[in-house]
Amino acid sequence: MNTRKHNTKKKDKKQLIYETAxxxxxxxxxxxxxxxxxxxxxxxxVGTIYLYFSSKQDLINKLYxxxxxxxxxxIFKNFNKKLPTKEAFRQIWLNMASYxxxxxxxxFFLAQCDATQIVEKDLEKEGLETLRPxxxxxxxxxxxxxxxxVSLHMIYAFSIPPIHHILRASKxxxxxxxxxxxxxxxxxxxxxxxE
Amino acid sequence: MNTRKHNTKKKDKKQLIYETAxxxxxxxxxxxxxxxxxxxxxxxxVGTIYLYFSSKQDLINKLYxxxxxxxxxxIFKNFNKKLPTKEAFRQIWLNMASYxxxxxxxxFFLAQCDATQIVEKDLEKEGLETLRPxxxxxxxxxxxxxxxxVSLHMIYAFSIPPIHHILRASKxxxxxxxxxxxxxxxxxxxxxxxE
Amino acid sequence: MNTRKHNTKKKDKKQLIYETAxxxxxxxxxxxxxxxxxxxxxxxxVGTIYLYFSSKQDLINKLYxxxxxxxxxxIFKNFNKKLPTKEAFRQIWLNMASYxxxxxxxxFFLAQCDATQIVEKDLEKEGLETLRPxxxxxxxxxxxxxxxxVSLHMIYAFSIPPIHHILRASKxxxxxxxxxxxxxxxxxxxxxxxE
Amino acid sequence: MNTRKHNTKKKDKKQLIYETAxxxxxxxxxxxxxxxxxxxxxxxxVGTIYLYFSSKQDLINKLYxxxxxxxxxxIFKNFNKKLPTKEAFRQIWLNMASYxxxxxxxxFFLAQCDATQIVEKDLEKEGLETLRPxxxxxxxxxxxxxxxxVSLHMIYAFSIPPIHHILRASKxxxxxxxxxxxxxxxxxxxxxxxE
DNA sequence: TATGAATGAGATTTCATTCAT
DNA sequence: TATGAATGAAATCTCATTCAT
Numbered sequence: 001m002n003t004r005k006h007n008t009k010k011k012d013k014k015q016l017i018y019e020t021a022x023x024x025x026x027x028x029x030x031x032x033x034x035x036x037x038x039x040x041x042x043x044x045x046v047g048t049i050y051l052y053f054s055s056k057q058d059l060i061n062k063l064y065x066x067x068x069x070x071x072x073x074x075i076f077k078n079f080n081k082k083l084p085t086k087e088a089f090r091q092i093w094l095n096m097a098s099y100x101x102x103x104x105x106x107x108f109f110l111a112q113c114d115a116t117q118i119v120e121k122d123l124e125k126e127g128l129e130t131l132r133p134x135x136x137x138x139x140x141x142x143x144x145x146x147x148x149x150v151s152l153h154m155i156y157a158f159s160i161p162p163i164h165h166i167l168r169a170s171k172x173x174x175x176x177x178x179x180x181x182x183x184x185x186x187x188x189x190x191x192x193x194x195e
Numbered sequence: 196m197n198t199r200k201h202n203t204k205k206k207d208k209k210q211l212i213y214e215t216a217x218x219x220x221x222x223x224x225x226x227x228x229x230x231x232x233x234x235x236x237x238x239x240x241v242g243t244i245y246l247y248f249s250s251k252q253d254l255i256n257k258l259y260x261x262x263x264x265x266x267x268x269x270i271f272k273n274f275n276k277k278l279p280t281k282e283a284f285r286q287i288w289l290n291m292a293s294y295x296x297x298x299x300x301x302x303f304f305l306a307q308c309d310a311t312q313i314v315e316k317d318l319e320k321e322g323l324e325t326l327r328p329x330x331x332x333x334x335x336x337x338x339x340x341x342x343x344x345v346s347l348h349m350i351y352a353f354s355i356p357p358i359h360h361i362l363r364a365s366k367x368x369x370x371x372x373x374x375x376x377x378x379x380x381x382x383x384x385x386x387x388x389x390e
Numbered sequence: 391m392n393t394r395k396h397n398t399k400k401k402d403k404k405q406l407i408y409e410t411a412x413x414x415x416x417x418x419x420x421x422x423x424x425x426x427x428x429x430x431x432x433x434x435x436v437g438t439i440y441l442y443f444s445s446k447q448d449l450i451n452k453l454y455x456x457x458x459x460x461x462x463x464x465i466f467k468n469f470n471k472k473l474p475t476k477e478a479f480r481q482i483w484l485n486m487a488s489y490x491x492x493x494x495x496x497x498f499f500l501a502q503c504d505a506t507q508i509v510e511k512d513l514e515k516e517g518l519e520t521l522r523p524x525x526x527x528x529x530x531x532x533x534x535x536x537x538x539x540v541s542l543h544m545i546y547a548f549s550i551p552p553i554h555h556i557l558r559a560s561k562x563x564x565x566x567x568x569x570x571x572x573x574x575x576x577x578x579x580x581x582x583x584x585e
Numbered sequence: 586m587n588t589r590k591h592n593t594k595k596k597d598k599k600q601l602i603y604e605t606a607x608x609x610x611x612x613x614x615x616x617x618x619x620x621x622x623x624x625x626x627x628x629x630x631v632g633t634i635y636l637y638f639s640s641k642q643d644l645i646n647k648l649y650x651x652x653x654x655x656x657x658x659x660i661f662k663n664f665n666k667k668l669p670t671k672e673a674f675r676q677i678w679l680n681m682a683s684y685x686x687x688x689x690x691x692x693f694f695l696a697q698c699d700a701t702q703i704v705e706k707d708l709e710k711e712g713l714e715t716l717r718p719x720x721x722x723x724x725x726x727x728x729x730x731x732x733x734x735v736s737l738h739m740i741y742a743f744s745i746p747p748i749h750h751i752l753r754a755s756k757x758x759x760x761x762x763x764x765x766x767x768x769x770x771x772x773x774x775x776x777x778x779x780e
Numbered sequence: 781t782a783t784g785a786a787t788g789a790g791a792t793t794t795c796a797t798t799c800a801t
Numbered sequence: 802t803a804t805g806a807a808t809g810a811a812a813t814c815t816c817a818t819t820c821a822t
Contacts, residue, residue, distance in 0.1 A: 013806085029311045031226030034791060045808045050793065108310075115303075115310035116224045150379060153361060153370040158383050161356035166348060175348040184345060188353050192387030208781095229816055231784095240783045241818085251817065403785085419701045421616030424812060435787045440814065498700075505693075505700035506614045540769060543751060543760040548773050551746035556738060565738040574735060578743050582777030598802095619795055621805095630804045631797085641796060783822080791815070798808080 014052045016042050018063055026105035030060050030118055057120065064119045067106045072130050074099045079133060085141040090186060092134050093159060097182050100167045111168065128156060138193075147193050158192040209247050211237050213258055221300035225255050225313055252315065259314045262301045267325050269294050274328060280336040285381060287329055288354060292377050295362045306363065323351060333388075342388050353387040404442045406432050408453055416495035420450050420508055447510065454509045457496045462520050464489050469523060475531040480576060482524055483549060487572050490557045501558065518546060537583050548582040599637050601627050603648055611690035615645050615703055642705065649704045652691045657715050659684050664718060670726040671779075675771060677719055678744060682767050685752050696753065713741060723778075732778050743777040 020042040024033040035056050039046045053059040075095040083091065100107040113119045128135060138155050141147035147155065163185050170177035215237040219228040230251050234241045248254040270290040278286065295302040308314045323330060333350050336342035342350065358380050365372035410432040414423040425446050429436045443449040465485040473481065490497040503509045518525060528545050531537035537545065553575050560567035605627040609618040620641050624631045638644040660680040668676065685692040698704045713720060723740050726732035732740065748770050755762035 027312070029226065029313070031224065032312075035793085036791080046792090047794080047808055048806080051806065056792070111310045115306045117222075117227075118224070148383070150383070151370065153364060153372075154357075154380065154383065157357040157360045157364075157380075158353065158387065161360045162349075162352040162387075165352045165356040169348060169352075175346065177348075185349065185352075188343070188345070188349065188387045191389075192353065192357075192383045194386075230818085231816070234784090242783050242820085243781080245818070246781065417702070419616065419703070421614065422702075425814085426812075436813090437787055437815080438785080441785065446813070501700045505696045507612075507617075508614070538773070540773070541760065543754060543762075544747075544770065544773065547747040547750045547754075547770075548743065548777065551750045552739075552742040552777075555742045555746045559738060559742075565736065567738075575739065575742075578733070578735070578739065578777045581779075582743065582747075582773045584776075620797085621795070624805090632799085632804050633802080635797070636802065783820105785819105785821095787817100787819080789816100792813085794812070795810095796808100798806105799804105800806095801804080 013044070013048065016044070017049055017052060017059070018066060021059055021063055022067070022105050022109055025060070025063070025112070026108040029112060030056075035059075060113075060118060061120055063109070064113050067110055068130060071096075071099055071106065071110070076133055085137055085144060085146055086190065088137050089134070089141070089159075090190075092137070093163075093186055093189065094182060096160065097163050097167070097185075100164065101179065104167075104171050107164070107167065108171075111164070128152065131156075145195055148195050155193050159189050162189065208239070208243065211239070212244055212247060212254070213261060216254055216258055217262070217300050217304055220255070220258070220307070221303040224307060225251075230254075255308075255313060256315055258304070259308050262305055263325060265298075266291075266294055266301065266305070271328055280332055280339060280341055281385065283332050284329070284336070284354075285385075287332070288358075288381055288384065289377060291355065292358050292362070292380075295359065296374065299362075299366050302359070302362065303366075306359070323347065326351075340390055343390055345388075350388050354384050357384065403434070403438065406434070407439055407442060407449070408456060411449055411453055412457070412495050412499055415450070415453070415502070416498040419502060420446075425449075450503075450508060451510055453499070454503050457500055458520060461486075461489055461496065461500070466523055475527055475534060475536055476580065478527050479524070479531070479549075480580075482527070483553075483576055483579065484572060486550065487553050487557070487575075490554065491569065494557075494561050497554070497558065498561075501554065518542065521546075535585055538585050545583050549579050552579065598629070598633065601629070602634055602637060602644070603651060606644055606648055607652070607690050607694055610645070610648070610697070611693040614697060615641075620644075645698075645703060646705055648694070649698050652695055653715060656681075656684055656691065656695070661718055670722055670729060670731055671775065673722050674719070674726070674744075675775075677722070678748075678771055678774065679767060681745065682748050682752070682770075685749065686764065689752075689756050692749070692752065693756075696749070713737065716741075730780055733780050735778075740778050744774050747774065 017038065021030075021033070021038050024038055024041065035049055036046055039049055042049075049059065053062065075092050077095075079092065080088070135152055138147055138152055142149050163182075166175070166177055166185065169175045212233065216225075216228070216233050219233055219236065230244055231241055234244055237244075244254070248257065270287050272290075274287065275283070330347055333342055333347055337344050358377075361370070361372055361380065364370045407428065411420075411423070411428050414428055414431065425439055426436055429439055432439075439449065443452065465482050467485075469482065470478070525542055528537055528542055532539050553572075556565070556567055556575065559565045602623065606615075606618070606623045609623055609626065620634055621631055624634055627634075634644070638647065660677050662680075664677065665673070720737055723732055723737055727734050748767075751760070751762055751770065754760045
């Protein structure tokens, strides 16, 4: 028995379910996506999904945590602590935007989970904590007198929701948005929070 | 029978359904709210709901349009066209914030509709158009050189999503927010979009 | 709205479900009887069953209690307290036997519930209490020195299980049994418990 | 490979499945015990069970026959044909009671099979035949004028169901029963069937 | 208008059985 | 022999919608 092969296979199947579910959940909402549809699109049987997840809710919860983790890992990868505050923020902010541009499904799904009560409450209680390095940058900036001394939630509210909104509107063809506009958006972000 | 009384009654029942549905949809999501639950909480029978709405989707759609209209009516009431740009924007913006603070259910429901595909697509295609007077203010501001010459979607993205986010986080007990903080938030909004 | 008619209808439907379920449960066991089969045989839809019972287990529990109550009501009807001990016991005992002869489905179903863990535990905790008048007769007999002074559970064990067994074996064609044999069986019962 | 060892292993595995299945079937009923649960508790894989039994029903059938055989073997072991009728019956009867006291799982399982249609009909058609030596004792007793000349089914009904009932009620904590009460119970059995 | 019992398609979940390894 | 992931038919239960009253 080849353990590596075995594990790979297992991961592949779970990964396949994650990907298929994410696609359908993002497009139609998790409440309007039957498990049978996920199975069909994934080319596996319903029972197989219940082999990896104990219930539909379990799949939603785990997918949510996984996407949040993927997102965190992505935006902080290659993070250089020595950069000056604004530049450090700029890099992470651009990483976030890139993630959403390149992963619209993840973006839609997270937005849905946050707007509704789909995900079981305990899972999201961590709040901003998953963004700890970014919070530290902001705090530093405040201590240096570069960033306004307002609550971090407020800094967050002007840093992330606006670009998130723009990209979702763009995807929904409600407005056009090109990648080169990112710098411009960051300019507005910075104007809002800078001292 | 007195026609006026009759009409009043009719309106009352429809209104009752709207209010009950809004409450449940906001709390649990429309997909997870059976029509029977709406009827029960409203103290009427399921059949009655189908007298006023042709389907559950129809109720959702009409509720969505109604809330959007209530919202528009509220934020533009007593609107004084002669005020200077910043002050005009400030008044409308404070109206929006007040609406969300006083009507958290409406706020949650609209956020859900926008984050998911609950509402039939055609209904929202109007996009920003319902905010026409506000768009005009922004355009004026741009012509006067007071507001940055960026797309109105971008102005919108920095004007509304941040405060919307803050208020929802506050309702969900993730951060504290007092009404007197509104002026501060508006400061950040203005800093972001002003020339 | 005719309340009586209304109630009658409602009762009829619930009664219909009870009867159909009892028939199938007795024949095939409740675990091997899908709700859909009950619905089909009753000529109603699955949903209707869930209108009257919250779950399959609820139907089983309520059917169990109902049959137990029907049984109790039947065996103690027209009960004459003034009869001498042996005669009083004889009448009730013959009533029991008659009930099982005339209601083999009820008999099978109760036997199943008692032999398995089908019915939720709390429901049967009453134990012998539903047979209170019979217990009183036995106690009287013991005080008069007519019946052996052993635990009532033991008296019960020689009074009911034997005839129950015989009738079930007879129904299953494992032995022949005619109604006129009842007096003979009662003779053995009495021989076992009499002082 | 050593054939004996091999066979031993084989037997052990089959025996392991029997024991595990019996335990779960007795506790939860065979219909409510998934094969996977048997496998898990036995520490083997589902596939292995299907190596030894062609289906779940096959396992139930064979377990039933095995338990019946174990029971027969146990109650007739060391049986001395020369004992007088009452004493011979008494010994076998005490063996039965001992078996049920020491093997409550077997007792529960057999009771379940007899009360429901779990076991395929043909298997139990033998009826009382497995108790042949006991039947012979009873017949002898009848010929000697010691035992009432009633059908053997009736003799059986007063010999076994009462003690079976008492022991099951005792296990279910519905009444207390000590091993020294057995002699008393046998007294009632004998009183019922003796001429 | 108003009712709410009834429907039945469809959703979630379970589980006996198979089969590639 | 032994495994256990995979299957998919079937079970339980839900709920939007209808219709007789």
